[in-house]
Amino acid sequence: MNKPIIATTSLAGCFGCHMSILDIDDKILELIELVDFNKSPITDIKKFTRTVDIGIIEGGCCNSENIHILKYFRDNCKTLVSLGECAIMGGLPAMRNNIPIEECLKEAYLDGPSTHNPEGIMPNDEELPILLNKVYPCHEIVKIDYFLPGCPPRADLIWDALTALVTGEEMKLEYGVFKYD
Amino acid sequence: MDNQIKNITNKYLNSKHRLMDIFHDIQKKSGYISENDIKSISELLNISSVDVIQTLSFYHFFKKKENAKYNIYINESIVAQMYGHKRILQAFENATKTKLNSISADGNFGLYSTSDIGMGDQEPAAIINGVIFPKITTYRVKEIIKEFRKGKSAQDLVNSFGDGHNQDNLIRSMVSNNLNRRGRVIFSGYNSEDALDIIVDKTPEEILHVIKESNIRGRGGAGFPIGLKWQYCRQATGKTKYIVCNADEGEPGTFKDRVLLTELPKRVIVGMIIAAYAVGASKGIIYLRKEYDYLIPYLKNSLTEAEKNNLLGESIKGRKGFNFDIRIQLGGGAYVCGEETALLESCEGKRGEPRNRPPFPIEKGFLDNPTVINNVESLCAIPKIICKGAEWYRSLGTKQSSGTKLLSISGDVLYPGVFEVEWGMTIKDIIDMAGGLDTKAVQVGGPSGKLISKKEFSRRIAYEDLSTGGAIIVFNKTRNILDIVMNFTKFFIDESCGSCAPCRYLTVILKNKLQKIIDGKGVENDLLELKEWGKKMKIANRCGLGQSAANPILTSLENFRSDYEDAVQSDKKYISSFDLEKSILAGAKAASRFPAV
Ligand SMILES: Cc1cc2nc3c(=O)[nH]c(=O)nc-3n(C[C@H](O)[C@H](O)[C@H](O)COP(=O)(O)O)c2cc1C
Ligand code: SF4
Ligand code: SF4
Numbered sequence: 130m131n132k133p134i135i136a137t138t139s140l141a142g143c144f145g146c147h148m149s150i151l152d153i154d155d156k157i158l159e160l161i162e163l164v165d166f167n168k169s170p171i172t173d174i175k176k177f178t179r180t181v182d183i184g185i186i187e188g189g190c191c192n193s194e195n196i197h198i199l200k201y202f203r204d205n206c207k208t209l210v211s212l213g214e215c216a217i218m219g220g221l222p223a224m225r226n227n228i229p230i231e232e233c234l235k236e237a238y239l240d241g242p243s244t245h246n247p248e249g250i251m252p253n254d255e256e257l258p259i260l261l262n263k264v265y266p267c268h269e270i271v272k273i274d275y276f277l278p279g280c281p282p283r284a285d286l287i288w289d290a291l292t293a294l295v296t297g298e299e300m301k302l303e304y305g306v307f308k309y310d
Numbered sequence: 311m312d313n314q315i316k317n318i319t320n321k322y323l324n325s326k327h328r329l330m331d332i333f334h335d336i337q338k339k340s341g342y343i344s345e346n347d348i349k350s351i352s353e354l355l356n357i358s359s360v361d362v363i364q365t366l367s368f369y370h371f372f373k374k375k376e377n378a379k380y381n382i383y384i385n386e387s388i389v390a391q392m393y394g395h396k397r398i399l400q401a402f403e404n405a406t407k408t409k410l411n412s413i414s415a416d417g418n419f420g421l422y423s424t425s426d427i428g429m430g431d432q433e434p435a436a437i438i439n440g441v442i443f444p445k446i447t448t449y450r451v452k453e454i455i456k457e458f459r460k461g462k463s464a465q466d467l468v469n470s471f472g473d474g475h476n477q478d479n480l481i482r483s484m485v486s487n488n489l490n491r492r493g494r495v496i497f498s499g500y501n502s503e504d505a506l507d508i509i510v511d512k513t514p515e516e517i518l519h520v521i522k523e524s525n526i527r528g529r530g531g532a533g534f535p536i537g538l539k540w541q542y543c544r545q546a547t548g549k550t551k552y553i554v555c556n557a558d559e560g561e562p563g564t565f566k567d568r569v570l571l572t573e574l575p576k577r578v579i580v581g582m583i584i585a586a587y588a589v590g591a592s593k594g595i596i597y598l599r600k601e602y603d604y605l606i607p608y609l610k611n612s613l614t615e616a617e618k619n620n621l622l623g624e625s626i627k628g629r630k631g632f633n634f635d636i637r638i639q640l641g642g643g644a645y646v647c648g649e650e651t652a653l654l655e656s657c658e659g660k661r662g663e664p665r666n667r668p669p670f671p672i673e674k675g676f677l678d679n680p681t682v683i684n685n686v687e688s689l690c691a692i693p694k695i696i697c698k699g700a701e702w703y704r705s706l707g708t709k710q711s712s713g714t715k716l717l718s719i720s721g722d723v724l725y726p727g728v729f730e731v732e733w734g735m736t737i738k739d740i741i742d743m744a745g746g747l748d749t750k751a752v753q754v755g756g757p758s759g760k761l762i763s764k765k766e767f768s769r770r771i772a773y774e775d776l777s778t779g780g781a782i783i784v785f786n787k788t789r790n791i792l793d794i795v796m797n798f799t800k801f802f803i804d805e806s807c808g809s810c811a812p813c814r815y816l817t818v819i820l821k822n823k824l825q826k827i828i829d830g831k832g833v834e835n836d837l838l839e840l841k842e843w844g845k846k847m848k849i850a851n852r853c854g855l856g857q858s859a860a861n862p863i864l865t866s867l868e869n870f871r872s873d874y875e876d877a878v879q880s881d882k883k884y885i886s887s888f889d890l891e892k893s894i895l896a897g898a899k900a901a902s903r904f905p906a907v
Contacts, residue, residue: 251901260897272884
């Protein structure tokens with residue numbers, strides 16, 4: 130049997146969820162035995178080179194590029210997993226959702242106490258993605274198959290979920306793995 | 311410091327527990343409660359200004375900013391919607407040149423929406439500067455605004471009086487009772503004062519015994535046995551005990567308490583006095599919803615009359631040691647304050663956030679004193695039971711549901727109004743009684759109750775079958791079930807106190823999902839999720855509001871499944887309602903970029 134292929138990405142996230150993937154410590158060696166990685170910050174592969182089995186998404190969608198990448202993942206992954214609070218709910222970035230985007234930009238680039246921007250220019254290079262009116266959870270943009278909660282989700286939860294997905298066996302979901310207080 | 315504020319707080323002995331009254335008085339004088347007022351209040355009552363603000367901001371009729379000269383609150387309940395709320399809102403917008411939720415440029419008109427105001431039998435209705443305008447038409451809107459522009463007051467525009475005591479000099483309101491059917495208990499002819507002559511010759515225990523034997527249960531919705539509640543309170547330790555009459559009547563579709571307070575205030579008061587005697591209480595409070603404050607002069611007069619006749623005050627009916635008085639506490643516009651512990655918080659001058667129970671109010675209620683809270687209708691039924699006896703009362707209704715029930719019937723019926731019927735009546739008979747035609751659905755017990763379809767019309771209203779607080783909203787075959795459910799779901803979102811996470815946000819998620827389905831972007835899985843998530847609401851919230859907030863969705867999914875199935879796209883597994891072009895508009899504009907996506 131071919132090894133299952135995994136791809137990962139970080140959208141509007143802090144990379145904490147990716148750190149948690151790495152946090153499975155020496156099991157990462159076991160993981161490498163079990164699976165191959167395709168497009169991912171871990172491999173630095175930029176474009177999918179083939180259809181993959183599992184796509185793991187960290188972070189929600191805060192700009193137009195996030196949307197494109199998320200759709201790109203959906204088109205190229207058989208199973209898509211939202212990893213962590215930001216992907217599932219929007220998380221910390223979604224705190225801006227109650228503030229109009231103009232105000233956010235003004236505070237960041239014009240009025241902030243530590244801002245030095247005498248010409249009053251807003252970032253407007255064409256290369257830059259455009260901010261969305263609010264931060265969206267991934268499942269509102271594309272179909273997400275599984276959700277792994279936590280900020281970040283614990284390494285053993287990620288490990289259990291991945292092995293369950295890869296082996297097709299039912300996942301052990303012990304209370305302690307997703308108890309947060 | 312402002313002397314006016316000083317006089318007001320002095321009137322309430324500078325007690326922080328009278329914060330609601332203080333706000334009402336200030337707002338009456340100056341239209342709103344200013345930053346300075348907040349500072350003065352906090353100094354005079356010796357509480358932090360944050361404490362003042364948190365009560366102030368909780369109730370939607372209190373204003374922190376300058377108000378318009380005329381504040382127009384338009385009822386957005388489902389029945390108002392059915393009777394043309396949208397048209398009326400538009401007419402107001404056009405006539406005042408104002409958008410909803412704003413104040414006109416000249417400062418004359420403020421336009422707002424408000425949850426059900428207890429006028430389901432005379433929609434569409436609005437409250438303007440405290441005056442109720444029922445049955446508004448677009449013609450009337452133009453007329454009202456034209457007269458306002460000439461400087462007339464809202465009271466000046468009262469152009470007819472409703473029936474019954476609505477014509478009383480102390481009320482003079484356009485509201486009608488629409489009392490369509492009198493029954494043998496509440497609206498029967500007798501002198502309730504006779505009940506007081508009977509009780510003073512008996513012991514409190516004997517009275518408790520009669521009430522327990524009568525099997526009467528609370529009429530506010532939950533149906534707790536009244537005799538038992540009184541007995542527990544009697545047994546609780548505490549020097550001062552309280553009887554609270556719950557006249558918050560906020561459940562959309564109910565308006566019977568309004569009619570009781572208009573027609574039979576004395577019976578309600580006598581009911582409270584009997585409760586006080588049985589429980590050993592010396593203080594009473596009537597918690598009146600803000601929407602009904604046009605009844606205050608009249609109710610106050612009823613209390614004064616009762617005092618004059620020695621029904622209230624000291625040594626009532628000559629019985630030494632039997633002292634009881636009643637005050638009215640006005641709410642500030644919050645449905646959740648009908649929940650008994652939220653009501654107590656509000657009476658204490660705080661935000662209307664429900665408490666954890668236990669302890670129950672009978673042990674620790676108003677200011678931690680043992681307190682009985684009963685619905686207006688519950689109390690109003692009591693004198694008759696005393697006069698006619700428990701056995702007679704039990705002969706009415708069904709085995710587990712003795713006596714009569716007031717129904718507030720509205721919606722698609724020829725004769726909306728209040729009906730007193732014996733428990734045990736079928737829904738079909740109820741529809742026929744009120745003149746419902748081509749009925750498709752009936753909401754029994756308001757939004758927190760059930761939406762039932764034809765196949766359940768043979769069920770009976772009774773605690774052993776369909777229990778209800780009495781709100782019956784009838785929908786004919788032209789009505790869209792999903793629109794109805796949406797209206798109810800929004801109601802719960804607006805009225806949640808925000809304390810419990812699921813009640814605060816799951817309701818919004820459910821609403822968005824419902825909107826997605828209404829917009830034609832729903833899939834089968836959305837229905838499953840509505841159901842699964844809706845069920846969680848029952849177990850994960852503190853009070854009845856959150857626990858029943860998903861009831862409209864859950865009961866309609868069960869009884870009107872095909873309405874949902876017709877609305878979803880059954881051939882698709884997933885549809886997103888996200889629109890990239892729309893969602894980058896604001897961001898692009900803010901950065902002066904106008905790209906193609
Ligand atoms: C959200 C909510 C709103 C309520 N509103 C009212 C109300 O407006 N009037 C009322 O009598 N009971 C209302 N209740 C029920 C009260 O908590 C309480 O059970 C009732 O006043 C007790 O009186 P009863 O036993 O005479 O019915 C409400 C309950 C909840 C959870
Ligand atoms: S969920 Fe937490 S760890 Fe993961 S991206 Fe968001 S903030 Fe970072
Ligand atoms: S269920 Fe809702 S209304 Fe009730 S206490 Fe919780 S948040 Fe407040």
